[in-house]
Structure formats: C-alpha cells, structure tokens
Amino acid sequence: MIDTPEPQSAALEIIQRPDRFVVEWQEGGELHAAVWHSENGAPPPGRIIAVNDDLTAAGALRLALAGTAMLWRGDFPTARRLLKALDTRIVRPANRSRTPAEEFHAQRQLQSRRARLLGMILVQLDPSPTVSALRRAPDVAAACLHAYGVVSETRLVSLRELLGVSSAYHWFVEGVAVPALGARIHPHYGVFSPVRGEYVDLVAQAPLPSHRLAFDIGTGSGVLAAVLAARGVQSIVATDREPRALACARDNLDRLGYGERVEILNADLYPAGRAPLVVCNPPWLPGKPRSPLDHAVYDPGSRMLRALLDRLGKHLTPDGEGWLVISDLAEHLGLSSRRDLLSAFDSAGLQVLDRLDTKPRHPRATDHSDPLHAARAAEITSLWRLSPH
Template identity: 50%
Template sequence: MPNMISTGRAEIEWRSESTQKPPRAAVYLSHANAEQVLKAAHAHTATVWTGDFHNAKQVLAAMKKRVRKPGSRNQHADIQTAFHSHRMRQAQQSRVLNMLAVEIGCGFSLELPRAPDVAGALADVYGAANDEPFLLPLNRLLGFIGAHEWHKKGIVLPCLEAAIHVPFGVFSPLRGEYLDLIAQAPLPADIQTAFDIGTGSGVIAALLAKCGVARIVATDNNPKALASARANLERLGYGAQVEVCAADLFPEGQADLIVCNPPWLPAKPTSAVETALYDPDNAMLKGFLSGAAQHLTPGGEVWLIMSDLAEHLHLRAPGFLAQCFAEAGLESVGQLDTRPKHAKAFAPDDPLAFARSRETTSLYRLKAALQP
C-alpha cells in the first residue's frame, strides 16, 4: 500500500525506501533555510523544494551539520546497548534529514532549475517509470544517484580481475576482504559442483567459476539480486557455467562445495537494503547451517563466511557459532582469517570503532561430521 500524505492541495504518494513513518503533511517552498526545514520536520511536516536544485543540496548539507553531531559511546552503557543506541540515533537522524523532499513527476522527471536527469537512477531503484507523481527525500535521491554511478562504473575486484556492477538494493562487495579468503581457500579435491547460497551480485559464483568449478548453482530470494547476478555472470562469460535461480536458501540436489556469506549482524533491518546486512535472530545463518549437510555430496565441504563483529558487539555469545556447527552435524576442517582494511574500522568518531577495530572475518571450512 503506498503511503499517501496531504499537501494542503491534494494527496500524494511518499516514498522513502525505509520502514520509517511518512510525514503527516508536506508544504511546497522555493526558499527556506536549514532551521526552517528542521522546525517543520519536528512538527512532522516535510518541506518539498520547488526552487533551485543546488540550493536544495546546500540546505541539506546545512541540515546534516546540525543533525549529525559526532557520536560518542556512553562509557557506562554496555556494548550491546551502545550498538542499539547508535542504530536508533542513525534512524532518527535519517528521519529528520528525509524531511527535505522533491516531487518526482511522471516518467521519473525532476522539474527543478539546475536539476540533473534522474530518470536512470530512479529506474535502477524502481524499475518501470511512474505515471503518478510522488515525493522523495532529497537525501535518498542523492543516494540513488550515487548508487547509479557505482552501478555503471562497477567495482574492480583484483581477485576476479574484473569489475562487478551492483545496482541499488543489492549487497555490494565493496569491502572485498572476504573474497580474498575464498580465492585463497583450497578447493575440495575433484570438485565438480558448487552452490552459492544468497548470491547477491553473483560475485562468489563468479569467483568459483574463475577458479575452475565446472558447474555452479547460485540462489537468492531477492529478485533484484537474481537479475544483478545474471547480468554480471553473463558479462563475465560465466553464464553457461552458473545457473542463477530463486530459492529460499538451497536449490534441489547436492554439491561438492556449498558457500554462503550471510548477513553478519543479528538485528532487525529497517529497509530493504539492510536485509543483506542484518539477519534477524540469525535466521539465515541457522537455516543455512542446519540444511547444509543434507545438500553435500559425500566428502564435500561447506564454506561459511562470517565476521565476529556480532561477538564484539555482544549480539552473539562467543561459543554460538561452534554450537550451531555441532547442532547442524558439521565439524571444522580449517579456518582462514582476515582483518578489515576499510576506513570505518579506524574512524575514531565512529562510536562502534572499538568493536570494528577488533573485527576478524573468517572463512570456516566445514564437513559433515562422522556419525558415531
């Protein structure tokens, strides 16, 4: 159901690609400063900009300066509380910043002085063009434009010796350290078949194909991810080697190697994009581990990619993974580790930096345990 809000003149759809509540109302203004927009925001009213596009961007930048005070961790709060407070603060800031909006006309048009052509960026997000206008937060629109540029440009991955193109709404392998682990891990002897569970952009399937695995089935439950994976694998020349199919976790049958990089943090996503980052109650992790053994050929291996950030944030108990492996009838036959190289791990103004700086990403090699 679309979210409709009142502009005083009519009702119009509000889109924000998040679970945030829409504003109660919207007012159209060609000029306003950050204070005025923020004051209206606190009264749950969005400001729809009708003036110069670049002026709107300057107002948004001024709003960000006022809203985004550097986060600091309350030393008395426990780590888990600090994580949840950080997410709540981020959500509140994003809700306020989303109160500066623009009206998108039919065919994804943006009729503002000095506005760029946004049709391509919006088609990337929404698919078919709209035949009714809608309101969109400027901050979101700028995010969509940035994502569209990355989609066109691609992310060059040294381990693939190629670029992967990822649209908005699909997990991006920008932090590619985990791919180096896959490239380094020894493939099971005589491997013929592999499953890539939760393939996203198709990057792991592509890497396995490049490493010479003859037949790969890649699954996902996100239609955008499936389309992105198919496009990337075709472009890289692996279309015949990899079958991409919609599935809740596993496809039918068995494979010599089953790889999965599930979302790393057990928490509730607040938008469709976050479903690739947060795994509520470890549902995908547990579902994957509990079903893996029955999909393995005799002697086959499971590779689970997982960071220990959740353990550092006290969102998972230290022995949780080992217990899941045992309950799933899997035993460890090796582990490869890497440390993060991304700037966030070392940003002192990030209230979670203390946990990020300790993070290790691991590739767990598992086999079906021998029955006693």
C-alpha cells in the same frame, strides 16, 4: 535567507487509497496529485507543506522534529546543501560509559532518527522520470530507471532517497574493482556492493574440494559465484530471494562471461539436491534490517545463519564442504559469542575442518573517531570449512 519556522504555504492533503497513499495539493490554480513512494517502506508523514529557498536548516529541523515533511519548490543545489546542513545538526555524542553493545544500539537508534528526519525533505518525481519542477535539477532519468523501472506516474520521494539512487547508479556504471577476479562487479540499486574485498579473497584462496559443482547461497551481486567460476568450478547454482539481487547476479555473471556455467535461482537458501561445495556469506550482525541493503548485514535472531547451518548437511555430498564466510564483529560488540557459533555448528551436526582468517581493510577499521572503533579494529572475517560429522 530568512529563518522562518514554517514557510507560508498551504498544507498538502494525504489520501489513503487501497494500495497506496496519494498526496493532493493546489498550485498555480491547478489541482496536483502524486503517489507517495519510499524504497524503505516508510509511511507518508502526517503533514506535508511546500517550501522554497527561504527555508534554513534550523527551520527545516524544527519542522522535521514536529513531524512535518517539506515538499521542495526551490533550487535543487540549494536543497542538497540544506540536506547536508540539516544532517550536521542531527548529532548524538558518544557516551564512553556505554558497553560496546549499548553503544551499537545507540548508534543504530541515531541512524534511524537521522534517516527519519532527513527523509522529511521531499521532491516531486515526474514521469520520464524528471525533477523538472526544480531549478537547476540534474538529469536523473537513467538513475531512476535503473532503480525504479519505468515511472509512469508522478511520485513524491525523499530527496535523500533520490540522491542515494543517483549515487547507486554511479557505482553501477563505474563498477567495483575485485582483485580476485581481475575485473569489476557492477552492483544494482538495493544490492550489497562487494567493497569489503577481504571476504572475497578468502573464497579465492581456500582449497577447493571439487571443481564439479557448487552452490552459492544468497548470491547478492554474484561476486562469489564469479570467483568460483574463475577458479574453474564447472557448474554453479546461485540462489537469492530478492529480485534485484537475482537480476544483478545475472547481469554481472553474463558480463564476465560465466553466464552459461551459473544457474540463477529464486530460492529461500538452498536449491534442490546436493553439491560438493556450498558457499555462503550471510548477514553477520543480529538485528532488524531497516532498509533493503540492511538485509545483507542484519539477521534478526541469527535466523538465517541457523537455518543455513541446520540444513547444510542435507545439501552436501558425503565428501562435501560448506564454506561459511562471516565476520566476528558481533562477538566484539557483545551481541553474540564464539560459543554461540560453535554450539550452532554442533547442533547442526557439523565439524570444523579448518578456518581461514583475515583482518578488515575498510576505512572504518582505522577510524579512531568511530565510537565502535575498538570492536571494528579487533574484527576478524573467517572462512569456516565445515563438513557433517
């Protein structure tokens, strides 16, 4: 392959319409057009050129650093190898003099930079949907239909996003084993997968204050609602405000046979009324979400956590309990403190009845090469049993 810093290609024109960006270009003597699409809401790059198999990782990196995106017109497996090679060039060595909080922010900056640069390799997604313009392209129709719905127009998407769509579809089809259920949860695209089973196990083990009614706040995949149903809770109201999460929860609960006992509601935290049990596994790190999945992990200024706690007493019956399932990783990173959490309980008029703890079992907790290993190894996930004073 010839290392050319900029392949010989005409630039594509980016046109801003009232509700979208459209990219137009000449190819084979014909005018082509495609709508810019990014699930993360990323704006289109300032410049796009067409490239092919002659482009190397070094050349792609130079173009990406210059803010030029590359519409791939070669072989699909070659594009995938190029993306992997480009990823290995985007490195930032750890600095052991940083505090855990500084290292955390440095890692997030690196992740953002990696996403921006890797997102510069684009593919054309045609209706059906298909990437028929590329040689040896896989069949992505089912995966794209699952993630995007019906694609009725030609789109430009990043290759990285398309590969993520395909990977997510694999997890949807295969499902994630949940030992507490003795079954699998099938996460939809853009919905957090219950791969960290320790928080699910806590909900499966804590003593139930009632089998009559429970609220599952921020249900996501529906896994905690399913665990409560499996434990014999007769009626459950599960809420979320993300359409994909609502559809995912409904799909999983119906699959498991709990659909008639669980009401799925689009709500900002709480449904109307009170329940003897309210369960929530909120985002556990203060920070700005940068992707749909980030909303399950990052809570800017701990706003969701505080709103959840402040309103909890108004949605519990007199003898009810709120189960807050949350990791203390933010404390080990120096982003928050245990005093902050206990103060939030007190400000909301809540008392701690009990706390169940568990250590993480995910691979990153034992990965010594991770710059945040010390914090991850010390992490504890807790189920706080709360009630009004």
